[in-house]
Amino acid sequence: MTAMAAERYTGASIKRSEDPRILTGTGRYVDDIKLPGMLHAAFVRSPMAHARVLSVDVSAARELPGVVAAFTGAELEAMTVPGPDALMALMGWAGPTPQFTLLATDKVRFAGDPVAVVIAETRYLAEDGCELVEVEYDDLPPVTDASFALDPGSPPLFANLGDNIARTHSRHEFGEVSATFASADRVSGFHIDVHRHQNVPMEGRGCVASYDADHGVMTMYAATQSVHVTKIAVAMRLGMEHDKVRVLAGDIGGSFGLKIGASREELAAAAASRAVGRPVKWVEDRGENLSASGQAREESFDVRAAVSNDGDLLGLDVKMVIDTGSYPGMGAMVPDIMEAMLPGPYKLAAMGFESTAVTTNKACYVAYRGPWASETFVRERVLDLIAKDLSLDPLEIRLRNVAPRTDPLAVMITGRPLVGVTSRESLERVAQLVDFPAFRRRQAEARAHGRYLGIGVATFIEAAPGPRTPEAGSGPMGNESMRLRLEEDGIVALFTGQMPHGQSHQTTLAQIAADEFGVPFEQVRIVIGDSDVVPFGLTGGSRSATMTGGVTLHGARQLKAKVLDFAAHLMEASAQDLLITDGNVWVRGDPASAITVSEVARRAAAGPFGADVDAKLEVEATYDGGEGGWSGGTHCAIVEVDVETGIVKVERYVAAEDCGALINPAVVEGQIRGGIAQGIGAVLLERSAYAEDGSFQSATFMDYLMPTACDVPRIEIEHLQTVPLDADVNFRGVGEGGMIVAPPTVVNAIEDALSPFGVRIYEQHVPPARILELIAAGDSGV
Amino acid sequence: MVDITLRINGATRTGSAEARKTLADFLRDDLNLTGTHVGCEHGVCGACTVIVDGRAVRSCLMLAVQAAGHEVTTIEGLAPDGGLGPLQQAMWDSHSFQCGFCTPGFVMQATALLSDHPNADEQQIREALSGNICRCTGYQSIIDGVLLAAQRNRQGANREG
């Protein structure tokens, strides 16, 4: 009986509850919000990358009809409480903390750094007002590349840090590094660069801040991945008690890691609202989103690989430099995760890792879908480079090196057990789906006709959420909480801190709850987006499938048990003889006994009951992730490179993926395809470009090129299913995987296409001009 | 300020706006039709696409005053009483979208495409939609939705014929 009910929704591509409003334009995004008396904010932004601010004069702006207020950075400091970045504080950051003001006061540190804010009746007028603000700058030498940032002679961005080293991640060694390298048949060295690119959700950052002076309450309508983290950020900066800040979020137009906490601009808008006593809306435009919201992935790696002549990858030794831009974001925290993940699913005997994070006069480094992804890029590129050196097939070298599923479990050299990892199976599945020998014949035939096709594979794993560890459940990214309540009208309401922005939680969580509780899908409601109402939570890190799926499953069972205990009183039966199916509670074997769940709820709400009857049909559930687990897979791309123009076309893309049990296959596939599209974009099109003087060159969609429907092919997806580790919760996260593994997949294919030219690719961004340079520089003699 | 009277979704609406105000902003702010979204304000992303006099148009590249006296259809006007038209239904069935921000632009552009090319094949659909940017989906599910709508149109026509 239970098994039948459990398979009804979970595992099926149930149509989304989100879609009726999405498809009719009746969703509610932050820019759709209008409040009485609402004003609009626009920011004056520095055109210089690095300069002292000598003076800021907002008086002319204040005189413009329609401008209600204008505040300098200094005035905003007086209205706010200085402090560390909220997200960094939450994540327990203990490293050096740069000191800076909410808006720039003494100096500006990147082109786009906000210096003043103008508040006006319309956004049009606010921008007009910004043009009237006069700022005097005194140029400073810009620090626009990591090598200058590393130079102690470079002018420090932050006076209190004294130099441009945001963090040194000291060297860690795992296994016997020196011995492994000394005894290896070959040691190869590579320098690999990953370029700066960024999240670019279709909706930028934004908020409507509304301060109610009568009650001292700040309401923030936000676009955020967590209403609670935003609330903490706002409360901290505005010096308010947490229970005086309420954050509301409705529909969010994507984020990919960008919208966490509160940005400096959002905090300024909140402070402005409090100062002027009217709601203030700030929604960034595309220029701001591209130049000022933050960027990611600018990392360079010096890699040494210890290899046997047969192709065993024995050891990796990596020195990394990460360009974290100006203001603190998550950049300095990324190396820790990279170090942990660098071995991937491979049997390394030894690994060394060290990194330096530098500050530069660029927008800050933010989390972008799989922030640690470069570890997969480096590793999967190195495997292909080694394979070429040894004349090995790229599939073969990976099959040789992936850790088998053994007992006892294979463990990553950096400590995490590879429990349930199916890398070998995904490689073999790709080999079945893509006829490699046939491709090689086609490739040879094409080359004879002057056409260059290539094939590439890459394998990855992702901690989604990762295997059970002793620390599991601790910290803000730890246990997942949920309140589940049977409402008076019979709706099963799930209150979650998850804040979906495309992940379809309103559908997927309802599927699980409907199955576990026993009501139709339509009888479950997911309640999100109100910090007064939902428990703490954050959507990110590919955690929700396991953590929120798990708390939903177990919470629904707990709620069901409670409801059955209550129903037992109503029905004068024993709780263990009661069932809930299709929204009805009934006595096993006696269908005529059925009463609706709605009726039970109504009766519980109506009361009264004796002290021995618990009619409060609500539970607070938490889930620690259970056994946890990995997601992963192998991707394969076939490309064609036009060697006269450098234009690359992705002809075919295959993903054999394993995210355990699928809650909703269509949702899973959508997440994977979207991530792959971003990976294709990164390699072929997208670059956040700074000139040497620090001016930003890709501030419009004419220069920051996004992949379109003509750039992303049909993507074939095969689902493997991890060996279940848990009796119930085997859903793994899948949100970040596509973006993590697609870049090396595509670059590996491009290098394969260009192998007749002796091309080796040591970078992630290969636009057409670069392809021609690589061909010209290639060593065709080899 | 200029008085602007135009036909929106079959009804005559009037507003008053500065000449510099775009049609996109006029729809959203003055007519409270927030279904049309603003994604770039320089005519590249297509999120603001509406239909003017039967043609798909980027509403961020039209001034509101230029729409005076013309027929405009927005996402809100595609199906009566907030229901779903056949294209929207096909997109729902195909799991076409995720965050939904690009959606109105895609739906309007696809509406224009199917009305001119009811039998559009995949390649034609990809090219016709290549001026609309989606960050979430990788496009395949959107194209499947349009293909399904076209297929259902043909089946419907066959049944009637």
Place this chain on the structure above:
Amino acid sequence: MKLPPVEYEAPTTVADAIDLLTEYLDEASVLAGGQSLIPLLALRLARPAVLVDVNGVDELSGVSTTDGWVAIGAMTREYVAEKSGTVADAVPLLAVALPLIGHEAIRSRGTIGGSLAHADPAAELPAVAMALDAEFVVRGPAGERVIPAAQWFEGYLTTSRRPDELLVEVRFPAARRGTGVSFQEVARRHGDFAIVGLATSLVLSGEVISDARLAFAGVSDVPVRAAAAEDLLVGERPSTELFDEAARRATEDLDPPGDLHGSSDYRKTVAAAVVRRGLRAAADSANHRARERQ
């Protein structure tokens, strides 16, 4: 990115439009399709004092033929020209270039005259106009002038239209029998501006090229005729060797601009490929059109 304050006028006749331009001169921008101008305004890169919106000047639209020429009113929408049977028959080079302009929604509003008056050297229509020696009819307070394409494009986004003149019509010579055309471009994505593009029109008389017109987009601050290549081609039979040599001659003196999307060297290299491919496609098109007529 909101447009800056600007005055707005919407004349309904050419005469009224000219009066406004005469009054405002450099302070006025003509608003045609808006697909290029409105983004410039939104980015606050263009700051005219007044917009003269000519979308209401009905006499500026239309496609007609006279005496071996196709006259296209300046306000003719790109999508209208794209659907025009007259254009398809008589100005096939224009017909193959139009679908490459941006995306459908851009062509819903963009105009033939607007694109040519904006004169972006990376755009398709300026190269077409240069290749065909189109003629630009402007009208001002002193009357009408006809400006040949070679004198129309003066510099980056700059034409020889005087501030008190309005472009009213563009004339394209009707294609001769035996014409084959192509518009070849290398762009980062479908619908993007050309990194390098080439408008090619060949006339084959029998098996010999009797006329050759090649004009580049994206290699300079104006569209550029590849005169040396044209001279080579006339009188010859199409062949791979001929086209290779034409490509060499067309590109050896180019000094294209470099930008985020490609260095000068890259554009020069790609230009040669574009010439080879463009010539091959135009020759194929001539044969195809000849067969169609039989």
